[in-house]
Amino acid sequence: MSLKGKCAVVTGSTSGIGEGIAKALAAAGANIMLNGFGDADQIEALRAGMEAEHGVKCLYSDADMSKGETAKQLVHDTEKAFGAVDILVNNAGIQTVEKIEDFPDTRWDLILAINLSSNFHTIKAAVPGMKARGFGRIINIASAHGLVASPYKAAYVAAKHGVLGLTKTVALELAESGITCNAICPGFVKTPLVEGQIAEQAKANKMSEDEVVRNVILASQPSKKFVEVDEVAAMTVFLAGPSGTSITGAPISMDGGWTAR
Ligand code: NAD
Numbered sequence: 001m002s003l004k005g006k007c008a009v010v011t012g013s014t015s016g017i018g019e020g021i022a023k024a025l026a027a028a029g030a031n032i033m034l035n036g037f038g039d040a041d042q043i044e045a046l047r048a049g050m051e052a053e054h055g056v057k058c059l060y061s062d063a064d065m066s067k068g069e070t071a072k073q074l075v076h077d078t079e080k081a082f083g084a085v086d087i088l089v090n091n092a093g094i095q096t097v098e099k100i101e102d103f104p105d106t107r108w109d110l111i112l113a114i115n116l117s118s119n120f121h122t123i124k125a126a127v128p129g130m131k132a133r134g135f136g137r138i139i140n141i142a143s144a145h146g147l148v149a150s151p152y153k154a155a156y157v158a159a160k161h162g163v164l165g166l167t168k169t170v171a172l173e174l175a176e177s178g179i180t181c182n183a184i185c186p187g188f189v190k191t192p193l194v195e196g197q198i199a200e201q202a203k204a205n206k207m208s209e210d211e212v213v214r215n216v217i218l219a220s221q222p223s224k225k226f227v228e229v230d231e232v233a234a235m236t237v238f239l240a241g242p243s244g245t246s247i248t249g250a251p252i253s254m255d256g257g258w259t260a261r
Helices: 016-027 040-054 068-082 105-133 154-173 192-205 209-217 229-240
Strands: 007-010 031-035 058-061 087-090 136-141 179-186 251-254
Touching: 007 016, 007 068, 016 031, 016 040, 016 087, 016 136, 016 229, 031 040, 031 068, 040 058, 058 068, 068 105, 087 105, 105 136, 105 154, 105 179, 136 154, 136 229, 154 179, 179 229, 192 209, 229 251
Parallel strands: 007 031, 007 087, 031 058, 087 136, 136 179, 179 251
Antiparallel strands: none
């Protein structure tokens, strides 16, 4: 699939799923604005490596998605640099696991800001340009937790349910304008974040890493297999391309059967 000449912003693309999505979009020919936090040398190696490997333009912004103004600025800076934002992937996200009565107020506010409100701000900023060009692909990386809940994840589950509401509303508003808006809802994906948790849980519970994966982390994922970053990245490329034209307002589950229960 060729996305040659298209320009994409991927929030939170210095790690995990976002990094995989950015690489896959670049491999398909899109210019990329990377975003997120991390080691400056590693980020520069990622940026330069994508340019060298795929012959696309690749830039990086450290815009903070917890702040509305910087989220909007990321879109405006990309339009200025590339001339357009054709593909917007809202992926930046964080998590806190805590009982509702102990859930820190500051973490509630931050999770809602990054995981939900940033999607509103980037979409609001990107839509005028997309409308003017008659083309746009908005892909929000939600979660199985956008469809079902788990205990101790109040802010994350609330934010991801909110992402699905926003996705459907935007899809309906833009249905005749050549712009689609969808949400990918992965189950557990093996990112560096989750890999760290496996080792920690194995130690804490005196279990083998295999037991932790099967009985703790993937307890609700019937396939008992992690979703791979590459699978989410490939779905994003598909939605961004011409075959995604009629898919809009959809929560796309990639969860090994979790939400079929
Ligand atoms: P990750 O921690 O590997 O990556 C998160 C990215 O977001 C990083 O690049 C980080 O720098 C960036 N980020 C964090 N705060 C930011 C901020 N304020 N401004 C800009 N960037 C910021 O996580 P991941 O597992 O790759 O998750 C990516 C997305 O996928 C999240 O929205 C997450 O909720 C969702 N998701 C993950 C899983 C999973 O099992 N890993 C499952 C379903 C959904």
